[in-house]
Structures are given as structure tokens and as C-alpha cells.
Amino acid sequence: MNQDVHSEPQRTLSSVLMAASLRADQWRHLNASARAWADARPDAAAKHRARCQEQLDEVLRIEHCWAYPGERLLGALREALDQGDAASFARYAQKISAAILSGDYRRDEQVWSLDDELDRTTLDALPPDIGGLADKPYFEVLVVTPSDPAQWARSKDEMRRMRRPEDQFHYAAVHAGSFEDAALAMMVNTDLQAVVLIDGFGFASRHDVPDLKAFIARHIHVDPDELRPGTLALTLAATIKGYRPELDLYLLSDRAPEALAGSDEAAPLRRVFHHVEEPMEIHLSILDGIKDRYETPYFDNLKKYALRPIGTFHALPIARGKSIFGSNWIRDMGHFYGTNILFAESSATTGGLDSLLEPTGNIKKAQEAVARAFGAKRAYLGTNGTSTSNKIVVQAVCKPGDIVIVDRNCHKSHHYGFVLSGAQPYYVEAFPLTQYSMYGAVPLRTIKQALIDCAAAGNLSRVKVIDMTNCTFDGHMYNPRRVMEECLAIKPDLIFLWDEAWFGFARFNPLHRRRTAMGAAAALTQRYRSRAYREEYDAWKAKLGDRDPADASLIDERGLPDPDKVRIRVYQTNSTHKSMSAFRQGSMMLVWDEDFHQVEGPFEEAFFAHTSTSPNLQLIASLDLARRQMELEGYALTLKMTDLALKIRRAVNTHPLISKYFTVATPEDMIPAEYRESGLTDYGPPNASWAESAEAWDLDEFALDPTRLTLICGAAGFDGTQFKGLLAERFDIQINKTSRNSVLVQTNINNTHSDAALLIKALADLSREIESRLSQEGSIGHQVFADRVKSLMTDVPDLPNFSRFHDAFREDPNSASNEGHMRPAFFMAYDEDNCEYVKLASDEVDKRLRDGPDMVSANFVIPYPPGFPIMVPGQVITADTIAFMRKLDVKEIHGYHAAQGIKLIKPSTLGSRRATSM
Ligand SMILES: *Cc1c(COP(=O)(O)O)cnc(C)c1O
DSSP, X not given: OOSOTTOSOOOSOOOGGGHHHHHHHHHHHHHHHHHHHHHSOHHHHHHHHHHHHHHHHHHHHHHTTSSSSHHHHHHHHHHHHHTTOHHHHHHHHHHHHHHHHHTGGGTOGGGXXXXXXXXXXXXXXXXXXXXXXXXXXXXXXXXXXXXXXXXHHHHHHHHHHTOOTTOSOEEEEEEEOBHHHHHHHHHHOTTEEEEEEETTOBSSOSSOOHHHHHHHHHHSOOOGGGOOTTOHHHHHHHHHHHHOTTSEEEXXXXXXXXXXXXXXXXXTOSEEEETTOOHHHHHHHHHHHHHHHHOOHHHHHHHHHHHSOOOOOSSOTTGGGHHHHTOSSOHHHHHHHOHHHHHTOOSOSTTTTOOSSSOOSHHHHHHHHHHHHHTOSEEEEESSHHHHHHHHHHHHHOOTTOEEEEXXXXXXXXXXXXHHHTOEEEEEOOOEEGXXXXXXXXXXXXXXXXXXXXXXTTOGGGEEEEEEESSOTTOEEOOHHHHHHHHHHHOTTOEEEEEOTTTGGGGGSHHHHTTSHHHHHHHHHHHHHSHHHHHHHHHHHHHHOSOOTTOGGGGGSOOOOOTTTOOOEEEEEEOHHHHSSOOTTOEEEEEEETTHHHHHHHHXXXXXXXXXXXXXHHHHHHHHHHHHHHHHHHHHHHHHHHHHHHHHHHHHHHOTTHHHHOEEOOHHHHSOGGGOTTOOOSSSTTTOXXXXXXXXXXXXXXXXXXXXXXXXOGGGTOOHHHHHHHHHHHHOOOOOEEOSSEEEEEOOTTOOXXXXXXXXHHHHHHHHHHHHHHHHSOHHHHHHHHHHHHHHHTSOOOOOOOOOBOGGGOSOTTSSOOXXXXXXXXXXXXXXXGEEEEOTTSHHHHHHHHHOOOOBBSSOBEEETTOSOSBXXXXXXXXHHHHHHHHOXXXXXXXXXXXXXXXXXXXXXXXXXXXXXX
């Protein structure tokens, strides 16, 4: 394999994503060069030394962002170089690079010292009995200070001396002398968990690195000329919070801390100290901050519970393993699952286990921690998957008769939610990607048109919810800020449900966060409260006057909501198990609703209606743990998964052999140009610099999540299902979704470079096989292959749009808006007398399409893939739906049995129904 994912080190820090891998590469190279110098013949030594010098200079450009190796070891390294001492240089380079690559600096005191024996200075700095470091989680603290860099080593030693054996964590400090240096460290150092800001530092970096300054400016938008004097520390605090909200921030100031602490500007700070404060107090505060995130209230208690001797007389025989380890026949169950899971089982809600249905103790605390971590006002844990979370939210916010403008491609849980709640769906269509047999996302114009149509029909007051999937299975990310803003301009109290089943991780990465529901809720709340917005709105209003929501020209207008009327009402659901470390079915519901008092009661009802009275304790615990992980290492993990995805994209699409048969769809392939205003075609050079990609994410209507890779396999002659099977059987690679000519590969927080290499290797092997097979075949073989590729790639079926509800289910058959009563149609099908069947292949179908009467679906018909309903109850079946079904080559079609045919509501039944009854 000549082009694996490790290929060619990136020489420049073009993107924050690359910082970690760039650093590891740099140290690896430096180590190799140092060894070469040490082993070199005398006449070649100068050349090797020069190479080392060059590489060390490169390393030192950003090395000040990390605590390890720190000034002392770096100083020794530099001194060895200056003195031409190749042996010492090689020894230090080896030591440092090994510690960085292995992560040993986190647990081994030895690697911090100059000599292999702990040196005197280090020993002096350590209390005698600090021991047990290997077991304590390690992190780094950024100290931003005006003090002389010559003092920093001493300050670090002082901080180390603060360590106590009873501390739960240990940390090392890294110093920065300016706003710019601090911002850079905050972005690239994923070990950081806390920042101590000491008032009085300046803006500009003391390092002369113009490209790094440009890099910082690109990621954070602070204009040094705009800064008011004396506000630098608070501006930095706000900047850090915007970028990495999970970090704890402390301010040391000699201004009156009491006055400062109460101000709005101090909101991002965890604590404000007076300059001369006791250092121990700061040390303890730092540890306390980590503890808040580390604590998993439910899991911690469950562990305690499992250890207690308890006699159980409740209804759960496996609790504490008694029915298992005493059994003659199922003891292997205990051996397989281990004892802990059985000791941690209980049906009690006593013993501090709390109740998911009425949380007052540690589940309540766990939910509060989730809300904090995910940037929501409230959070609810779900143990029945997002399938149920969606039904809960839909039922909580909708009552019979409410209209929901909804992407027809939403997961089926939404559609069932409408049946349950009696809400009327107004189906809107995503843009089609016919060439891959999939849909994209719903254009903003389509959503606005639906609102305008409802207004024209006099129904705007009934439109309650906009319900969309963000991001879609295939990676289409909405611009939720823009969608909500323009919709709220038409109706200021709309509720938004963003199904972020795949996208829960996105909160923890500043790149993805800008496209999340909660990120948008926070941004819009802040925007509408600002004076600047009011001025913007007033000017807009003065120009346009009062707008009629039914005015068709609204569609082309970038509307602004009235700041006095607008309400931020946003709900997000996520399948925590899909992108974070939770057990299957672990799900979360996040709420940012300024009018939640109206919803709280119904929400509770819906939660009761759908939640088991025996929720699984391990699921709840795993949600608690998933939150802990993301709050402490989500930044590192999500950067890494994104970086890995970009590398796979590049490796596949630039590989001379693989790219003949396989490609990963680019943003240009997946998003029509009209929704990519930036013109971005693909990530990374030569197509777009990182800055341009980030800007596209800010502005474009849709952006493609790079971690979701649509791998086109049709050009290799495989259909999606076939290729999925092949990857699983031959290469042990599991993927999840397929289309006619593609499979979806996703990178996740668990993926490594080796996983990526495995995939690339599989694609290379398969490409070679195809090549060799074709080379041995004659023209007939080539023709067969070409026909197969054509059938997969070109002869693709058109995707059927939602047609309409039958008039029997419409309040006003003449209105432009298309909502309908799905619930009565759904329940009509319960009575077989109301229904009839037609065979898909029969002439009867064609005759009825031609001559009527209308065929009206009695139920949901959902083929997998693509997994969205091509028919819903009460929908009139049209020719394109039939054509699509006839071409469909998948086996699993929920709601359709080939032997019986399509289930329809009889025309006579429809005739006798009065549309307005529910
Ligand atoms: C998977 C998924 C769901 C359902 O979530 P589960 O946790 O599997 O129940 C809902 N919506 C979307 C968009 C999904 O991808």
C-alpha cells in the first residue's frame, strides 16, 4: 500500500484538526533525525545536525502549547544541539517523543525528569508521598500570565508542590504570556481542562509566527483594535467559552473581585480570585471543577449499590445473580455477563437508585449535568431509543389538529408520533439525490413556502412545529440558525424539533457545534437580546413595514423576527448510543424552550405514556458516563474522528487505482450548488483551505458532515447491499446503511488510524481483483461489467415525492397547504372491512392509476433502505410511487407483503367519511 492514511506529514498547521497528528509526526521525525545524527560518520554529521536544527525549530513553533515536555527538557534538547552533543540530543529526543507518542507523560513521573533517575530539581519539587499517579486521570491547566517567562518554571514547581496524595486527579501547568498564545494553546492542546487567567497580560504573541497568528485569527473573531483596555482577560474568557465551553475558567485579578464577580462579563468564569489569594485555594478549585464533570451521580451510586449486601424480594430474579449462579442450566449467562451487571440490577427505586419517571435524586442530577454538557436548559434521559424520544417530544408539543411541517424522510418514529398525537403532518420534501437513490435535506424555501401556504389558507395559527432531521443519515447538516431565524420571522412562536439522532457528538467540536440545534438556540437567544439586533430589526422594519405572512414574496426575503415577540423553542433528540459511549437505546432529549412552562405538564404525560416502568439501570448509567466522557475528552475525540474522516476521503479519492472503482462523495456531489453559496466543492487542499471550509459551514444553507462518508461502490459493479455483505464477510468491516450504489461509512469517536487503514486496504485489494479479472476477460466480460455499472449508476429509479392526502382526510381540499388527518386513516385500517388489497404487478393497479378511483394507502409502507415512508395512511398513491416500488430491489419493506399486495382503504369507505371529524 503506497498511500496509507499516514502518508506525508503536514508541514504546516493549517487546521486545528491536524495539530495532534502533526505534533506526533514532528516528534517522530525529529527522533529519527536525531538518531541519524548520532550514528552519522563524522563527515556527514554537519548535514544531520542541520536537519535536526531545522526540525527542532519547526517543533518549537507550537510546543509551548503543551505542559510536557516543558521548558526544562526542551532547554536541555536545545543545549545539546547547540553544543553539537549528538548523543545527548538523541537521548532527549528519544525520551520526549516516546513519552508523547505513548502518553506516558500522563502517568510516569520519570519521563518528566532530565536524567533517567529523577533529577534533583524535580525531586525537590515533589512531595514525598504523591504516588499512585498512574491511577489518577491527568490533565493540563493553562496559566495565562503577564509574568516574566523566566519565572514560569518556578511557578510550575510551585503548582506541583500543591499536589496531595488524596487528590483525585493530577495536572501539570502550561504557561502562556498573551491572548494569542493562550488562544492557540486552547485550540490545539486537547489535554487542557482548566484555564487560569491572571489579569494584565497583553494581546500579541511573543513568538514571531505570522502564519500562526493568521491561524488564530481565522478561528476566533477578535479584533485587537476593538478591545477596550482592561477587558482582555474577560474577552479571552468569552472567546474560550465560545470555543470550548467545557473548560473551567478562573480569573485572578487585583481589581475588586466582589464587584467583578457579579457582572455579566464574569458569567463564563467559574471563580474570581483576588491576586494574592492562597494558591492552595486555586489548586482545590481546579480539582473541584474537574470533579464536577467527572462525577457521574447515577453511575457512582449504582456502583455503591452493587457492593451492598441486599436481600431482594422484588420482582427481578436475576438481581444479584441469584437465579443464575445457583442454576444448573444457565450458569453460562453469569459467566458471560460477569457478576457486576447482575449485582447492579434492581427493580427497586429505593436504595438511592432514584426513579427515571419521577427523578428527585441522582437521576435528576445526572440530567442536570447532561443539560450543562450539551448546552441545553433541560435534559431528559431516554432508555427506549430515540424512536421513543421522538414520540415523546412530538406528543408533548402537539395536540390533535396542530399542524407539523415535517420532512417526509424523517425517521418513522415522527410519523407514528403524529398518529398518536393526532397532529396533522404537512409533508415537505428534501431535495433528491436521485443518482445515489437518496434524499438530501429540506430546502429553507420549501419550509417557508409551507408556512406561507398555511397562512394563505388561514391555518398559520395551527402550525405548531417544524420537524427536521439534522444531520441526515448521509451527512446533510442544516443551518439551524438560519432556518429558525427565517421561520420565526413568519411565525415568532414556532417550536422546532431537530432530530439529531446521529449528531449528539457535534456539541463538543467547535466546527460541528455551529450546526447544532442547541448551538443555534444559544446563538439566537443572545442575538435577539442584543441592542445591535434591535437596531437591525428596526431598520429592516422601517424599510419593509408590517409583513403579511401570506405574502408570497416573503419567500425571497431574508426575514427578521420581531425581538419583542420571538420565542426560542427548540427541542433536540439524540441517539447517544449512535455517537457516544452509551449502551444501545440510550437516548437524550434536550430542551431550550422559553415557554417550557406550557409544555412541562404534557411533556411529563408523554414521558409517562412511552417510558417503561422498568427502565434499564445500565442504560441510565451509560448515559451518565457518556456525558462524562464527552465533557472531558469530547473535544479531542471529535477532532480526531473528523481528522480521520478527512484523511480517508483524501486517501480514497486521490488513490490512482482505488478511485477508478470507488469514490467518496464530496460536498459538491452531495449538495446542489444552489445550497452551497460559498462554492465549496470539497474539504482540504487543493479544493479549499480550512478557513474556507469553516466559512462555508457558517454560511451555506447545507453543509456535509465529513465524518459521514458515502462510498460509491456502483462503479466497481457492486450494489450497496452486496458490498456491505462483502466488507463484513471478507474484511470484518461493519457498516450500517446502503443505497442502490453506495454504502455509508462513518467515523466515530472509537475509530483509529488502523481502522482507516483496514478500509483503505480492503478497497485496494478489491480494486486490484477487479483489475485482474477484467484483464483476463474478453470483450464480453467487459461488456457485462459495463452494463452492470450502468444499471447501478445510471438507470436509477426516480424518487417518489409525497403526493397528497385524499380529500376525505383534508379539511379544505382546495387549500394550497397539504396537511391532512393521518390518524383516522390509520385507524380505518384496523377494520379489515374498510380495506382491500391490490397486487403490485397487477393490471388492476395500472387501470386504477389511469381510470380511478384513487388508490389510498391504508398504512405506512417503509422500504429499508431508504427507510422513509413512501406511503402513509390516507395518501393517494400515484404512478411514480408504483414505479419506484416496482423497481425497488430490497427485501425488507415494512407495511407491505408481496403475497397480499398493497393495502388500500376502500373507495366506499372513503366516500362515507366526513373530513372534519377526527
Ligand atoms: C436511529 C434514528 C432514530 C431512532 O433512534 P433509536 O435510538 O435507534 O431508537 C431516529 N431518528 C433518526 C434520524 C435516526 O437515525
